[in-house]
Amino acid sequence: MLEWLCTAHHVSSVIEVGLFLAGVSGAAFVAGFIWTFYLALEPYVRRRWPQSMITWSRVLGGEFRDPLVGGYLLAGIALGLGWSLCGLLGSLAVQNYGSYQLENHRVMLNSLMGARQMAGTTLSALIAAVAVGLGFVLLIFLLRVVLRRQWLMAAVFIALSVGLSAVFNGGYLATALLSALTFSLVLVGLLRFGVLPVVVMCFAAQLSSSPLTTDLSAWYSGCAVFPIAIILALTAYSFHTAVAGRPLFKPGFLESD
8 A cells, every 4th residue: 555655646636535445456456365375375385394484484473683584684685686687687688689678678667756656666666576576485385396306396497487588588598598597596595595585585676677877967866876775774784683783703803813
């Protein structure tokens, strides 16, 4: 509903009631869909793959200052930025081949329409991150149950990603390799850390698709700085939480023996 409040074009008439009802309907549908999806998935993952749910369960329980949560948040941010880098390199590779594919140039342009739209875009990225992250968990979990061997599951998952990349990106070798690298990051995030870093990774990658610029005199520079500020703030919070008040270096770290 907050995302609807930020992105909808509100009017000062009775039509706003219809817009509000449409917003409630959309929010209730998304909430019900993710709730049903999660209830169907969570018991099986917890039974067969409990270590992947540790930090996710702590976050749902409100333990935001848990050091393990902070460390896994940092891992998710790093993986998300790696995902974004792979996407940018894929776009450059397609341009190098002299082709232009819309799929390789997705940018959240509505974030340029002001602070309210930028806040709505951020909330939309968070909603999408939860849905896409849980979708990855479901796919990898099903492959693991069916194939039974982790290395075989990883090989099939990456092969599927390369096949989809070949279908949607013209079959270029560079984009296929970068797609394999991107989905390898998803595998590393889930197998090594669990559900929470995968969701954070999707969120960081979504934010990175906002228009970015190093020219602070550009008219849209404020909207470009906003997602960077969110990622930096989340990184700082995660680092502070992971350290949990411990000193980074022992006394005398820089002194010679």
